[in-house]
Amino acid sequence: MENKALVVIDLQNDITKNYKLIIERVNAAINWASENDMRVIYIKHFNLSEKTRxxxxxSKGAELVPELNVVSENIFEKSKASALTCEAFSNFIENNEIKEFYIAGADATGCVKSTSYNLAKCGYTVHVISDCVTSYDLKKLPxxxxxxxxxxxDVLTLAECR
Structure with a gap:
């Protein structure tokens, strides 16, 4: 395995309906990563507040969306915006000596933002795949x-990653 990973963030049933705009490209990114010996990692968000809906x-809402191509058992759960707050994910990165990340998923203004920022801040190489990221507010994407x-x-399209 190369020291690269595709990280698919929070594509769960409770996410914005806008995920359907990117799901085909995300699945294409998963296939591309698999074909290029990259690790494919899935991140799931959990709200732990009693009053959350x-x-x-x-819950069914916390499950990965049914259209998502799941090709590995590398599924990590977080309860804060950054995936790095998940100890199991951080340990996986370290144990597998992953240095470079390609990011896909939701939400561009929340968990994708926080995870990408924090990975870059820690010195990792981070590529956000722009056409594999969505948001509750599509006008915020640019x-x-x-x-x-x-x-x-780096902000790249999937075609530019290939």
């Missing part, structure tokens, strides 16, 4: 692409 552990670039991430 979304992303509740054990602003988020600029943010990622300013924080040290």
């Amino acid at each position: 979304t992303f509740k552990p054990g 602003e988020m692409y600029d943010y990622y670039a300013k924080k040290g991430c």
Whole structure:
């Protein structure tokens, strides 16, 4: 395995309906990563607040979306925006000496933003795949692409990654 990974963030049943706009490209990215000996990692968000109605552990809403191509058992759970807050994910990165990340998923203004920023801040190489990222507010995507670039991430389309 190369020291690269595709990280698919929070494509769960409770996520925005906008995931359907990117799911085919995300699956294409998963196939591309698999064909190029990259690890494919899935991140699931859980809301732990008693009053929450979304992303509740054990609920249908917290499951990965049925259209998602799941090709590995590398599925990690977090309860905060950054995937690096998940100790199992952080340990997996370290144990597998992963140094370079390709990011896909949701939400561009939340968990994708936080995970990408924090990975780059830790010195990893981060590529946000712009046409494999969505948001609750699609109008915010160009602003988020600029943010990622300013924080040290490459912003590429899936075609540019290949």
